[in-house]
Amino acid sequence: MTDDDFALSRRTFLDRVLLASAGVGMSAAAPWAARAAEDIAKGPRVRIGVIGTGDRGRTLIQNLNKTRNCTVAALCDNFEPHMAKARAYVPANTPIYTDHRKMLEAKGIDAVVIATPLDLHARHTMDALDAGYPVFCEKAMARTIADCSAMVTRARQRGKILQIGHQRLFNPTYLNALKRAQAGEIGPITQIRASWHRNRSWRRQIPPGGTEREINWRLYRDRSAGLMTELATHQLQVANWFMGGLPTRVMGSGSICFWKDGRDVYDQVALIYDYSDGRKVIYTSMLNNARYGCEEQIQGSKGTIEPELGRIYQEVQPGAVPALARMRADVQAGRKNTVPIGGATWFPELPVTTPGDSLGWGEYDETMLQFEGFGEAVRSGKEVPGLLAQAYHASVASLLGEQAIDQGKALAWPTDLVTF
Amino acid sequence: MTDMAASVARFAAMGTRVELHLFGCDDPAALAAAKAAILSVEDALTIHRPSPATALNDALSSGGSVVVEDRLLFGALLQVDALWRETGGLFDPTLGHWSALTIDRASRRVSTTRPLTFDFGGFGKGYALDHAVTALRAMGVPSALLSAGESSIAVLGQHPLGGGWPLAVPHPEDDGAWLVELDLQDASLSISSTVGAGAAKPGRAAMIRPTDGAIITTPATAVAAAATGAEAEALSTALLVADPVARDRLRAAAPDHRFLFPHAAPVGAERALEPTA
Numbered sequence: 001m002t003d004d005d006f007a008l009s010r011r012t013f014l015d016r017v018l019l020a021s022a023g024v025g026m027s028a029a030a031p032w033a034a035r036a037a038e039d040i041a042k043g044p045r046v047r048i049g050v051i052g053t054g055d056r057g058r059t060l061i062q063n064l065n066k067t068r069n070c071t072v073a074a075l076c077d078n079f080e081p082h083m084a085k086a087r088a089y090v091p092a093n094t095p096i097y098t099d100h101r102k103m104l105e106a107k108g109i110d111a112v113v114i115a116t117p118l119d120l121h122a123r124h125t126m127d128a129l130d131a132g133y134p135v136f137c138e139k140a141m142a143r144t145i146a147d148c149s150a151m152v153t154r155a156r157q158r159g160k161i162l163q164i165g166h167q168r169l170f171n172p173t174y175l176n177a178l179k180r181a182q183a184g185e186i187g188p189i190t191q192i193r194a195s196w197h198r199n200r201s202w203r204r205q206i207p208p209g210g211t212e213r214e215i216n217w218r219l220y221r222d223r224s225a226g227l228m229t230e231l232a233t234h235q236l237q238v239a240n241w242f243m244g245g246l247p248t249r250v251m252g253s254g255s256i257c258f259w260k261d262g263r264d265v266y267d268q269v270a271l272i273y274d275y276s277d278g279r280k281v282i283y284t285s286m287l288n289n290a291r292y293g294c295e296e297q298i299q300g301s302k303g304t305i306e307p308e309l310g311r312i313y314q315e316v317q318p319g320a321v322p323a324l325a326r327m328r329a330d331v332q333a334g335r336k337n338t339v340p341i342g343g344a345t346w347f348p349e350l351p352v353t354t355p356g357d358s359l360g361w362g363e364y365d366e367t368m369l370q371f372e373g374f375g376e377a378v379r380s381g382k383e384v385p386g387l388l389a390q391a392y393h394a395s396v397a398s399l400l401g402e403q404a405i406d407q408g409k410a411l412a413w414p415t416d417l418v419t420f
Numbered sequence: 421m422t423d424m425a426a427s428v429a430r431f432a433a434m435g436t437r438v439e440l441h442l443f444g445c446d447d448p449a450a451l452a453a454a455k456a457a458i459l460s461v462e463d464a465l466t467i468h469r470p471s472p473a474t475a476l477n478d479a480l481s482s483g484g485s486v487v488v489e490d491r492l493l494f495g496a497l498l499q500v501d502a503l504w505r506e507t508g509g510l511f512d513p514t515l516g517h518w519s520a521l522t523i524d525r526a527s528r529r530v531s532t533t534r535p536l537t538f539d540f541g542g543f544g545k546g547y548a549l550d551h552a553v554t555a556l557r558a559m560g561v562p563s564a565l566l567s568a569g570e571s572s573i574a575v576l577g578q579h580p581l582g583g584g585w586p587l588a589v590p591h592p593e594d595d596g597a598w599l600v601e602l603d604l605q606d607a608s609l610s611i612s613s614t615v616g617a618g619a620a621k622p623g624r625a626a627m628i629r630p631t632d633g634a635i636i637t638t639p640a641t642a643v644a645a646a647a648t649g650a651e652a653e654a655l656s657t658a659l660l661v662a663d664p665v666a667r668d669r670l671r672a673a674a675p676d677h678r679f680l681f682p683h684a685a686p687v688g689a690e691r692a693l694e695p696t697a
Contacts, residue, residue, distance in 0.1 A: 188469070190469065277470050278469075278470065278474075301469070315432065317430070317431070317432055318430065318432055318436070318437030319437075320430060320439070321437070321439050321567060321570060323570075324439050324441060324565070324567060327441070327565070328428070328441060331443065331579075331580050331581060334581065335581075336579060336581040336582075336583070336586065337586070338586040338587070338588045338601060339565075339585065339586060339587050339588065340587075340588045340589075340590045340598065341567065341570050341573060341587060341588075341589070341590070342570060342571065342573065342587070342588075342589035342590065342599075342609065342611040342643065343570055343571060343589070343590060343592050343611055343613055343616045343641070344571060344592065344611070344612070344613040344614075344615070344616040345435075345436050345542065345545070345568075345569035345570070345571040345572075346436050346437055346569040346570050346571070347435070347436060347569075348432075348436075348437075
């Protein structure tokens with residue numbers, strides 16, 4: 001598969017998703033992808049009410065506008081500067097609300113998209129489900145594992161769709177990477193080293209009328225688990241996905257190491273997630289060095305996949321032993337010379353600097369695609385298969401990691417989770 | 421002469437590079453059989469992924485006993501047991517705990533009176549080459565040289581031009597200088613060293629004397645030739661970690677095949693180092 005295959009036309013993008021998700025084992029590993037890329041059914045667009053119009057909410061609105069089956073039919077936010085920016089992306093007559101309950105009661109929508117601070121996800125989701133609406137909620141799911149479980153349980157009780165935003169699940173590069181991993185190209189995966197390193201404070205300027213806790217909610221523990229829920233969740237989902245299972249336990253350490261500015265969430269974390277058969281995910285995140293950026297290094301006995309870079313690397317095969325090559329040449333020439341050989345065991349050169357091969361590049365509309373999948377799920381009343389379990393387990397993994405750091409001890413994977 | 425391409429195999433195994441050079445036989449099945457033999461031993465003895473060896477370690481890490489079903493692993497345990505005795509405990513993949521071990525051949529039950537784990541390390545390479553040699557003999561290969569990481573070498577039969585295989589162990593620090601030259605036939609050679617490029621690689625485990633736990637850092641290279649790779653590996657390891665008395669005892673049993681070279685002595689390209697007395 002070459003870079004050209006990943007041309008940016010919309011149709012080609014969808015074709016790539018279908019192609020990447022068509023491999024052996026992929027229907028089990030990524031059952032949502034092929035369905036989400038199927039043709040959209042004819043019919044009226046699904047009317048979406050968006051709760052939360054901050055940066056992420058506005059990104060979601062723009063992606064909703066790209067879909068073929070959804071339309072933004074209402075906006076809700078109690079912070080006027082955000083709402084003012086969001087209104088630029090919707091028709092002028094789009095109803096707006098400052099209280100999400102009023103929007104739910106107004107009945108002018110078919111489904112709800114939630115992009116509020118993390119601590120509000122559970123409440124907004126429950127209210128929307130109770131009001132009879134399918135819900136698309138941004139990751140992470142909720143501030144506590146109990147709330148994550150309660151959201152799933154409530155959706156089942158109400159018989160409503162609950163979908164959580166994890167765009168990598170729809171990214172053709174990731175799907176292609178998984179396809180090649182499943183085909184055995186990198187051998188059995190025994191370790192994934194994932195990192196999300198940034199060099200900025202994560203602190204946002206507070207606009208007039210805003211408050212520190214409303215704008216910088218990611219920096220406070222009562223609202224967010226910081227790096228764990230806002231960044232690690234993405235990569236723990238990828239880790240579970242490629243490991244084909246769930247962690248058995250997690251241990252970790254965290255600190256407020258650099259940005260001592262009043263925040264109370266960690267600005268540096270390091271964790272180890274154990275999986276079955278001794279496999280491990282090693283995760284780090286920090287906010288004062290971006291050299292190693294955002295990546296998952298998926299390592300098997302035959303190779304490595306780095307999906308953010310879009311590269312696949314084969315393990316370097318050792319070069320020939322020079323003395324033995326000379327020996328062969330001597331024998332062929334009829335010469336019997338002494339063979340100089342022997343010493344401490346030869347080890348491969350490290351680190352490997354080979355360029356690897358492309359997994360496929362491109363600017364993808366995976367967020368749009370997951371919304372189209374959500375729209376079809378709302379229309380049919382059938383959830384996009386597999387997505388909720390992926391999101392739920394990623395959120396649990398991130399929150400369990402936070403607990404392991406807080407408690408300073410290894411924590412086993414919970415046994416009282418919702419089952420799928 | 422046989423076709424070159426058909427009689428050479430290079431591949432990664434046991435954490436290093438392996439080369440198989442066959443002469444007088446161009447049957448690809450022979451190379452394949454030898455490679456399969458090596459990989460089978462790796463599968464049995466590795467502790468870097470789930471294996472019969474890791475299962476054994478899990479079973480004995482708290483003491484107790486277990487029946488070893490894997491043929492290659494059980495064979496390795498029997499050979500190590502004999503070599504542990506031959507070396508006076510200086511070769512010990514359990515780092516000093518082998519005396520707690522009892523092996524019942526009939527039932528294949530391995531028991532220990534204390535917790536222990538196995539790391540077969542370099543022994544695995546020699547043991548793997550032994551199995552490769554056996555496979556090549558069964559395929560009718562008359563002449564071959566096998567190398568695992570250049571620290572484990574096995575020669576099968578005569579040199580393709582007749583007579584023994586002339587092998588010289590290079591000085592690890594002085595290009596062109598040799599520590600010793602040996603003429604081998606149907607034999608194995610093992611080199612253990614605390615110096616040289618391979619010894620400096622990240623991740624190399626320290627050399628430890630099992631009898632007292634001492635970490636061996638003295639710059640030295642041990643060379644042992646023996647009938648089998650397993651024995652050569654055990655002896656080169658034992659020579660490197662032995663104290664002077666034990667080293668003299670080991671060397672005296674086969675002074676032309678067992679050497680220890682300290683690297684403080686001057687060396688020259690024309691003259692091999694005098695082996696340590």
